[in-house]
Every structure is written in structure tokens, then in C-alpha cells.
Amino acid sequence: MGRMQMELHTGIDLAVELVGQRDRATLLACATAQLERVFGLSRCWVLELDASGRTLLCPALDAELAFECDDFSHPFAHVLREGKARALSSAACARLDHAGLSRLFQASRGADSLWIQPLRSADQRTLGILVLCGVDPVWDALVAQPLFDGLLSLITLQWVAHRDRDDRLWQQRLLSRSLSSLRDNETERQKSDQLARSLVGQSRAMADLRGQVIRAAGSQLSVLVQGETGCGKDLVARGLHDFSERSDGPFVVVNCAAIPDSLLENELFGHAKGAFSGADAAKQGLLAQADGGTLFLDEIGDMPMALQSKLLRVLETRQFRPLGARDEVHSDFRLVAATHQPLQERIGDGAFRRDLFYRLSQFPLRVKPLRERPEDLEQLCRHFVRIYREREGRGPLGISSHALEHLKQYAFPGNVRELRNVIEFACVQTPAQEDIQAEDLRLDALAASEETDGELDLDDAPVPQPGVPALHDIDDLRAAAQAFEAAVISARLRQYGGNRAQAAESLGLPKRTLAHKCQKFNVSEAG
Structure with missing residues (x-):
């Protein structure tokens, strides 16, 4: 009666210690330490079946040590396949000549025999393998003890509980990441719509x-x-x-x-x-x-x-x-x-x-460039018409399909900025509350200018503004370019009644840059 009470108290103490472990790793470490101490084993390891179900791992001994479940040159594969425990002597191990098994025996502190016990949950899911190492042990007597059987059952129950909890936590983290990703995607979509x-x-x-x-x-x-x-x-x-x-x-x-x-x-x-x-x-x-x-x-x-x-x-x-x-x-x-x-x-x-x-x-x-995304042309045209109407307080309603077809035939080397200038010019030519027509665009002149680029007759070249020399009279390219730039700025300032902000926007320049150029070229507010 005294021995049974002692075993009962021992079992309760061991159970309390196992149940108190916070995660699977500490649970298995505690379990193997208990088995070694209570049953006088030289070593004890748990080989865990990985998530794929194809490999047994022994992180407590060596994180790199792995046993493939379909490799029947070691006994663990047979134990998993048959679902039955077995003993293995060091002599039998030597005949197998398996490097991983030899590694276990070398770390077993002089054991001459192993007991290989499959670990399964109540619903028969395989968790891994328990390896007991001993010196001249009587395995049948050891594993027949109620204390061993009770510990084994508690270990598997706690293992499953920790694994299920880990699965729930992983699913919660996955769900949280998914929801966060959805929120981020929605926020990005909303910002993209604003942009x-x-x-x-x-x-x-x-x-x-x-x-x-x-x-x-x-x-x-x-x-x-x-x-x-x-x-x-x-x-x-x-x-x-x-x-x-x-x-x-x-x-x-x-x-x-x-x-x-x-x-x-x-x-x-x-x-x-x-x-x-x-x-x-x-x-x-x-x-x-x-x-x-x-x-x-x-x-x-x-x-x-x-x-x-x-x-x-x-x-x-x-x-x-x-x-x-x-x-x-x-x-x-x-x-x-x-x-x-x-x-x-x-x-x-x-x-x-x-x-x-x-x-x-x-x-x-x-x-x-605009020529690589022609599907944006119509939306850009309507956008520039809307900007013109908001700025001027009047203007065309939109642009006709015939005018859009004409625009699609033009390459727009100046890209969106050139398109905006074309549309704003057309807005001036179009009666209020009507649509821009093809004849309101200056595409013929632009196309002719593009075709004759590099073949311009110097004597017939137009002079854009007083102060700009004729092309055949140019002997200082930098000065001529500055004169032309000054003429364009002056003309644009006149168009907008001296409003630098509007002139700068129409030329695609920051207001600060336009102000600097006005000072540099001595261009007045009135043009």
C-alpha cells in the first residue's frame, strides 16, 4: 500500500509538472527529463513528425538530425508503418550502418539498447516517436508499469492540446494578417482613387x-x-x-x-x-x-x-x-x-x-509617354476641358468623338503637356456650351511642324515675337534660345493678363522658376 501511494503521489507530481508547461517545446523537454529520472534511463528523446508527415526531427539533440519516414534503412520507419513499439540492441544497430541511428547511440551515454515507441493521439493521429535509451534494460517490464502508461497518455494529450492551440493561434494570426492586408488594400485603393x-x-x-x-x-x-x-x-x-x-x-x-x-x-x-x-x-x-x-x-x-x-x-x-x-x-x-x-x-x-x-x-x-497609353487620351481631354471651365468660368462642354479620332492620329512628342496646350487652344476656339470639334484643334499645323522638323527653310521660318532673330541671322544659339524663351513667356503673360501663376501652370513650370526667368530675361508682368 505504501508503494502504491508513493507511485500515486509521484504520478500526481509528474502530471502537475507536465500540465504546467507553457508550450510544446518545454512540454517535451520536461517529459523526457521525467522519464529519464523516474525510470533510470540513460537518455530519452522525442522525434517529432514534421508538418509534411514525411520527416522525423530531433531538435533536442540536433536541429539538423532528420529521419525520412520512407527510408526503411532505419527502424523508425518500420515502427511508424506498423504502429507497434519495438526494442533495438546496439549490435543490431551496428549491422544497420545508419548514420542517424549511430548518432543517437553515441549520444545515449553508453546505452546498449533502445525502446522505440510510436506516439499517437486519441484519434490515431501520429505525433512522433519516443526513444528510450538504457543499459541492459528489461523493456517489457518497464513499459508495462501503470505509471509509464499514464505518463505516455498525459504527454500525448498535452502535446495535442499545445498543437491545437498553436494551430488556433496560427489561424488567428493568418486571419489578422488577411484582414490587415484587406484594410491596407482598401486604403491603398481609396488613395489611388484620390490620386x-x-x-x-x-x-x-x-x-x-x-x-x-x-x-x-x-x-x-x-x-x-x-x-x-x-x-x-x-x-x-x-x-x-x-x-x-x-x-x-x-x-x-x-x-x-x-x-x-x-x-x-x-x-x-x-x-x-x-x-x-x-x-x-x-x-x-x-x-x-x-x-x-x-x-x-x-x-x-x-x-x-x-x-x-x-x-x-x-x-x-x-x-x-x-x-x-x-x-x-x-x-x-x-x-x-x-x-x-x-x-x-x-x-x-x-x-x-x-x-x-x-x-x-x-x-x-x-x-x-502618352503614345504608349492611348486609352488615356479621352479621359485626359475631358480633364483639361474641366480645368479650363473651372478656371475661366466658361468654355466648351466636352470634346466630340470626331475630334478624339483626330487626336489619336497624332504622336504627341510633347506628351500630356502638349495635349493640354492643344485642348486649351481648342477651348478658346470653341463656342461656350458646345463640344470641341476637329477643326478647333491645331493638329494640322503641329503635324506639319513635326514633319518639317530638321528641314526648315531658314528664309521662310516664322519669327514668333519681336526681338527673336530670324533663323538665318542667328550667330549665338544661347542668346537666340533665351530670346525665344523670353518671347514665349511674354506672350503667355499677355494671354493671362499678367497672372504669373496661370502662365506658369500653362507652360508646365513652377511659379518660382517663371519668376526667375522673368527677372533673368527682363520680362514685365504685362508682357
Whole structure:
């Protein structure tokens, strides 16, 4: 009676200890330690059947040790197949010459026999195999003890409970991830729909671009936007800012092609008072102005090499020193750059730094030209008509199908910007409350200009504005180009009654850039 009471108390203590384990790994470690201690075993292991049901693993001994269930050169496969326990002597093991089995015997602390016990749940699901190691043991007597049988049953019950709990937790995590993914997808879809108001187009290319913009906006990576002139790179940059966490901060635009090289560094870095002749006051640079927001470097491909190396250091440290200043300034900005130039070719020509290119293009985006997405043409036309009506307070209702067919025949080398100019010109020609017709478009003139490009008769070439020399009189290309640019700006300012904001928007320029050009070319508000 005393022995039975002792075994009962021992069994209860062991059961309490097993039930108290928090996970399957600690349960199995506790179980093997109990079996070794109670039954005087040299070692004890549990080989777990993996999720595929094809491999037995022994993580307690060696995470790399595995026994394939269809490899009948070891006895574990036979035990699993037959569902019956068996004993195995070291002599029999030596004859099998199986590396994994030899590894178990080597770690068994001198055992000369193994007992291999299949472990199954109440519903006969195979969990794994229990391996008992002993020195000259009497296995039949040991496994016949009620205490052994009780422990075995409790181990399998707790194992199944932990596995079921793990499965439930995994399913809950999977469901949570799925719901989170659905929420993220819905949020992204809603943001993409909002972005479609500015990045207009129903093509697959534009839908993909909007999705990429939303994803890029959610990161702090530098973005490089590449695409032909006039395809909307500035709108992509604006979308990256508006849908980012920095949307409440400043959006600072720098057109690297519009600012002379001698002034660009001063514009970016600013200067201290007295830094050079005429610096009567300190000036905050655009890098400092972008603190907490987004810095958009448009036409980054035109940035001079000397300034590229300085910009690279700023991007790495977010520290810079204004011209003539002693101390460095910190600015926390997110960089977006854009260019129509093939930067890889400019790297090969030595005109652009390779390390800066990789630093800029952490998240590269490419905007396709209009000719590669003709399905966007109609939606863009109606969008520009609507903008014209909102701005002018009058205008056409829309555009006719016949006019749209005419537009589809034109390649639009100037991309969306050129299309907008065509539509706005047509809006002026079209009576209010009517649709734009084919004859309201200036496509014939545009097509003729495109066909004669490179074959222009210098004597017959038109002079766009007084002050611009005839082509045969040009002997300074830079001066002629500046005169032509000044004439275009002057004409556009006259068209909009001196309104710089509207003139800049119609030319696809930032207002700051237009103001700089007006000052540079001495163009007055009245044109």
C-alpha cells in the first residue's frame, strides 16, 4: 500500500509538472527529463513528425538530425508503418550502418539498447516517436508499469492540446494578417482613387503608377521619377508628397535646369550674411526650407558635377553648410528627383555620378509617354476641358468623338503637356456650351511642324515675337534660345493678363522658376 501511494503521489507530481508547461517545446523537454529520472534511463528523446508527415526531427539533440519516414534503412520507419513499439540492441544497430541511428547511440551515454515507441493521439493521429535509451534494460517490464502508461497518455494529450492551440493561434494570426492586408488594400485603393484626380488615366500603366506612388509615399526612400518631357513627372512628385506623412510640411521645388549653375548652389544651400559681395543679409536655402517636408529636384540630370558630390553628402548626413557659414545646418527632408535624361548614359559619359544615381533611385518610378497609353487620351481631354471651365468660368462642354479620332492620329512628342496646350487652344476656339470639334484643334499645323522638323527653310521660318532673330541671322544659339524663351513667356503673360501663376501652370513650370526667368530675361508682368 505504501508503494502504491508513493507511485500515486509521484504520478500526481509528474502530471502537475507536465500540465504546467507553457508550450510544446518545454512540454517535451520536461517529459523526457521525467522519464529519464523516474525510470533510470540513460537518455530519452522525442522525434517529432514534421508538418509534411514525411520527416522525423530531433531538435533536442540536433536541429539538423532528420529521419525520412520512407527510408526503411532505419527502424523508425518500420515502427511508424506498423504502429507497434519495438526494442533495438546496439549490435543490431551496428549491422544497420545508419548514420542517424549511430548518432543517437553515441549520444545515449553508453546505452546498449533502445525502446522505440510510436506516439499517437486519441484519434490515431501520429505525433512522433519516443526513444528510450538504457543499459541492459528489461523493456517489457518497464513499459508495462501503470505509471509509464499514464505518463505516455498525459504527454500525448498535452502535446495535442499545445498543437491545437498553436494551430488556433496560427489561424488567428493568418486571419489578422488577411484582414490587415484587406484594410491596407482598401486604403491603398481609396488613395489611388484620390490620386487619379491629378494623375489622370484609366490605362493599366497609369493604374500601376498610382499604386507605386502610394506605396512609395508610405516610405522614406528617395524616389527617382524618370520619363519624357511633359509626361507629368511633377504631378508624380506632388502625389508622393501629398500622400506621405510629410504632407503637412513644405513641398519645395527646385528646377535644376532653370537655375544657372552659378546660382544653383546658393539657391540650395543659402548663404550667411557677408558671404560674398552683395550678401547684405543671410539667406535660407531651399534645403533648409524643405525641413519636415519634401524636396523635389526637377531635371536632376542637369545638375553640375561639382554640386552632385555636395548633394550626395547632404543625402547621406542631412547636414550642410550655407555659403560663408561656420556651422552646419540639419534638414529633415524626403527627396524626390526627376529627369527626362537617360542617367545611365550620362553616367557612362562621365556627366553624372554613379553613387548619386543609386542614392536617388532607392524607389525608381517611370512614367510612360502618352503614345504608349492611348486609352488615356479621352479621359485626359475631358480633364483639361474641366480645368479650363473651372478656371475661366466658361468654355466648351466636352470634346466630340470626331475630334478624339483626330487626336489619336497624332504622336504627341510633347506628351500630356502638349495635349493640354492643344485642348486649351481648342477651348478658346470653341463656342461656350458646345463640344470641341476637329477643326478647333491645331493638329494640322503641329503635324506639319513635326514633319518639317530638321528641314526648315531658314528664309521662310516664322519669327514668333519681336526681338527673336530670324533663323538665318542667328550667330549665338544661347542668346537666340533665351530670346525665344523670353518671347514665349511674354506672350503667355499677355494671354493671362499678367497672372504669373496661370502662365506658369500653362507652360508646365513652377511659379518660382517663371519668376526667375522673368527677372533673368527682363520680362514685365504685362508682357
